[in-house]
Amino acid sequence: MLKKFIKNKKGAVGIGTLIIFIAMVLVAAIAASVIINTAGKLQHKASTVGDESTEQVASGIQVLKVVGHRNGANTTLLDKLAIMVAPNVGGEIDLSSTLLTISDGEIKSTMVYNSSAYNSTIKSSGTNNIFGAGGWGTGSSYGIIVLQDSDNSTGASEHPTINYGDKVYLTITMNISSTAKVSGEVIPDYGASGIIDFRAPSVFIENVTTLQ
Structure with a gap:
C-alpha cells in the first residue's frame, strides 16, 4: 500500500510539472506574439515617419x-x-x-x-x-x-x-x-x-x- 501511495504521489508531481511547463510555453508564445506584433507596428511607424521626414526636407x-x-x-x-x-x-x-x-x-x-x-x-x-x-x-x-x-x-x-x-x-x-x-x-x-x-x-x- 505504501509503495502504491508513493507512486501516485510521483505521478501527481509529474503531471503538475507538465502543466507548469505547458503554461510557461503558452505564456512565452503569447509574449513572443505580442513582441513580434509590436515590433511590426514600430517598424511600420518608423518607416512612415522616415518617408514623411524625407518628403518634408526634399519638398x-x-x-x-x-x-x-x-x-x-x-x-x-x-x-x-x-x-x-x-x-x-x-x-x-x-x-x-x-x-x-x-x-x-x-x-x-x-x-x-x-x-x-x-x-x-x-x-x-x-x-x-x-x-x-x-x-x-x-x-x-x-x-x-x-x-x-x-x-x-x-x-x-x-x-x-x-x-x-x-x-x-x-x-x-x-x-x-x-x-x-x-x-x-x-x-x-x-x-x-x-x-x-x-x-x-x-x-x-x-x-x-x-x-x-
Whole structure:
C-alpha cells in the first residue's frame, strides 16, 4: 500500500510539472506574439515617419533672387520687390495656399496670393521691364509673374502650382528704405520655407537693384 501511495504521489508531481511547463510555453508564445506584433507596428511607424521626414526636407520652396525697383528719382527708397522662387526637388507647391511674410525691422507684413494679380504671358513673350508688366500685388497681397513653366502647371490663376523646373516672381508693392534690414519667409502649405534675408544698400543708384 505504501509503495502504491508513493507512486501516485510521483505521478501527481509529474503531471503538475507538465502543466507548469505547458503554461510557461503558452505564456512565452503569447509574449513572443505580442513582441513580434509590436515590433511590426514600430517598424511600420518608423518607416512612415522616415518617408514623411524625407518628403518634408526634399519638398518646399527656395528663394533664388530678390530684385527691387527704385521709387522714381528717389535714391533712398524702393517701392516694389520681385522675389524669384522655385520648388525644391520633390513635390508641387500650390502658390494659392502659400504665405509670404516680410519685415523691414519696423513693420512685419503677412501677404496672401491675389489671383487677380497674375501674369503668365512673360514666359512665352518675354518683357523688357518686369516692373512695368502686369501681375503686381498691392497691400497685404502678392501677385505672380510666371517666368518658366514647361507643363503649364501655373496655368490656372486660381491655383497656380509650381513643380520641378518652374520659376516665378512673387511680386509685392512695399516701401523699403536704404540700409533697411529685411527678412522674411515664403511659406508653402507643406515643406521647407524659402528665406528672404538682405540689407538694402545706402543708396539706390540704378532703377533696379539686386538685393539677394
